[in-house]
Amino acid sequence: MNKVWIAIFTVILILAGSAYMAFYYHQSGSVILEFHARVGDKSLEFGQPLYPNPGGKGRFSIRAFQVYLSDIHLVGSKQDYQVSDSYHLARFDNETRRYRIELSDVPYDEYSDVMISIGVDEEANSSLMPRGDLDPNGRMAWSWEVGYKFLLFEGGLEQENSRLPLVYHVGFSENLKKQRFNLPKTITPGSAPIHFDVDVLALFDSHQSIDMATLPSVKFDRNDASLLAENYANLLSLSVKESHNPVEN
Template identity: 25%
Template sequence: MKSIYKFLAFTLLAVFTSCSSDDDATAGLMGENKVTLEFDNSVGSDDLLLATAGYTNSQNETLTITRLNYIVSNFSLTNDAGEVFTYDKEESYFVTSEETGSTEVVLEHIPAGTYVSVTFGIGVDQEKYLQGAEGQGDFLTIAEETNMMWSWQAGYKFLNYEGTFTSETVTEPTDFKVHMGSHGSSLDNYKEVTLSLGTDALVSDEMSPIIHIVADANDILDGENKLALTEQSVIMVSEEKSPKVALNTASMFTVDHVHNGTGDSH
């Protein structure tokens, strides 16, 4: 009988110690800090290498990619209690560019907490665009400098994806261009994405996590919607294909891992 009591006491102690350890990891999170999102572009299981590698899709087209730029915006983080922290909208527009190496988004002044998911937009929402050129702030200049504008009247390019391709019937390298954006209220291609982090992102005055997000460029044309460059190598303002590109692009993001590290508070 004593052995049973000893076993129960040991079990309760082990459970209590385990819970205490878990609580210690997240208890007492105070202050604020930055959260960094690293966008790691790939093609399937391979790293994306601009202009140096060929990638074959399910339609037997081989692509050499020379540009992959996209706009990410309107970030929010949800904590383990279901509370949502929405990042300042005026500061929430970024261009990630593989060709310039600008694939990092830094969100400043995030309140301490245990965050379990991140939400962001692909492109620029209508509310922001309808503020007019004067209401875009510095982001308008950034978009122009990174080839993410057609013109102010035509609007932003949410995605700028370019390169060359060959196929069974197109034997010489041929240019392709996939530019996707919204074109008036009748063709709104702005999409929102919510990603579970898998591992909690811990923020405090001493902890500044890095969230590594993989963007699979293969999904842009070879995702749920299959779009053959052999049939149409330039996709821009298309009532049929632009919405399909938008849906594919919104599905290309996954969280690979979260690094909870120490960092200076901001």
């Protein structure tokens, strides 16, 4: 009889232990990053000339806006968590004007900083390997001899009686911009999403204000590309707002 009790007792202990491990021990889990697009203090709308030309006359419209966010790291108290194949093509032509990245199976830690690069690292930029959202046959690819566009903005500038096409395709390895965001309080896997603002206007109006009429397109001119890259280094910021409904016009 004793043996039976010992067996039952052991089983109960093992079950209780497992339950503790399952529910109370620090678990890995997911971390969600949410990116909310706006244009200065206005909401992002496509195909309408709503936004004043930062450095000159006229108003501009946006037909397409896409950007590679890559090499995402979470800086923790014990470790750095590096997301594998971290190449995320952010686009906002959806109803919520939001782009969401869910990092799953992030090991438990208290993470204080998020690191995100805008662009594609040199090694991946010169490779044909389709990793993450990198696609050599995609809209963001130039030819394999040139690499990827890191950021794509296409639209138009409406001035008094004229319409000017706007094409900003910015790439080249030197224009990779690494950003570090110190979180107001640490997060652990399973915490609420981390919200970022994506201010499209920063591309034309941050480090330098750009007159779209004098610079309506940027592609392969290295100086122009680097000018826009200095600006898009200010594209992302940690969101301070509590609510995340699209801003009103």
